[in-house]
Amino acid sequence: MPLFPNYHRAPVTFIQANNATWVDEKNQSYSDLSSGIGVYNVGACHPQVESALVEQAHHLWHVPNLYQNPLQETVAQKLGGDTYTTYFANSGAEANEAAIKLARLATGKSTIISFTNSFHGRTYAAMAATGQDSIHAGMPMLTGFEYAKFNDINSVKSLLNDDVAAIMLELIQGEGGVIPAEQAFIDDLIALAHQQHILVIIDEVQTGMGRTGKKFAFEHFGFEPDIFTSAKGLANGIPVGAMLAKNELAPALAYGTHGSTFGGNPLAMAAASATLTVLDGVLNDIDDKIKHFWLKLDEFRQLPTVKEVRGLGMMAGITLNIPVNDVVSELLKAHIIVLSAGNNTLRLLPPLTISTEQLTDSLEKIKHYLLKK
Structure with a gap:
């Protein structure tokens, strides 16, 4: 076998x-x-993404994050503009792992509230954030995760305590059955998070990169998350993930707190940059x-x-x-x-x-x- x-x-x-x-x-x-x-x-x-890949392959395939990589800065600017700071990984699960770690480092708190029927990946913290028993089956789960009912603000309120670092959600639960968030629920959730000084993490791994008709799904709902993640369509088939956070959170992911050998490598960044350029035209x-x-x-x-x-x-x-x-x-x-x-x-x-x-x-x-x- x-x-x-x-x-x-x-x-x-x-x-x-x-x-x-x-x-x-x-x-x-x-x-x-x-x-x-x-x-x-x-x-x-x-063809535009292919050309960018081929051109980059003629020059440099890999360089570790021990050195400058201007391509990363180019893609980060296209993704998050001047509002967000970017960390590059290799997948959506890795990006979500980084988001969970950052939320805990930035707040000094441990609990992440996510939602039943959600899906955030199959690495251990991402799997623990996933609110599906079938994903957890047969394995002990990490502590520090609580699950609210999607589109039910009272369910979220019932889980609040002084140790909640962040609320993590997909705006459309993809693997869970393509279930959209309700606007009123999101409005209440964002207001509650701001009131309680809780970070909001939006998993845009499946909903991002134009899938919903806008670059990111949160644009439909009228707010900016504290942290969001991207992968899947980011480089149109070349493995890459990204975790973006409001600039004021960036110092929490300080030297030595996180890293990736392949994250943001030149081939992935060339493909992501070309994809984002193409996407702007497609979305028009x-x-x-x-x-x-x-x-x-x-x-x-x-x-x-x-x-x-x-x-x-x-x-x-x-x-x-x-x-x-x-x-x-x-x-x-x-x-x-x-x-x-x-x-x-x-x-x-x-x-x-x-x-x-x-x-x-x-x-x-x-x-x-x-x-x-």
């Missing part, structure tokens, strides 16, 4: 991809409505595509197999009354790549750059399949 059996891998091998079309070893094409689990936000193998023209996406999704609400449709931007969850894993498998046989999530939910995360024609055709095929079930 060359590989651990911790993944259920579908019986297909992809060898090439371009935007929203993937090609398997038999030269068969598939329409991608998954973005590689929210990674290819500006489409697979985007995304509104009509999002409107079309949801007009088509509204047609799903009438299907007998569909219980609910929810989401934001180019992120949708369709809760089914038939087994979602079977639907994912059958659609793959029909050459449409989709995902599952949460409580029997079909999850759609199409590239922001997918053509309207390909998006329409793919959604029509999914609707037709569900209608036959």
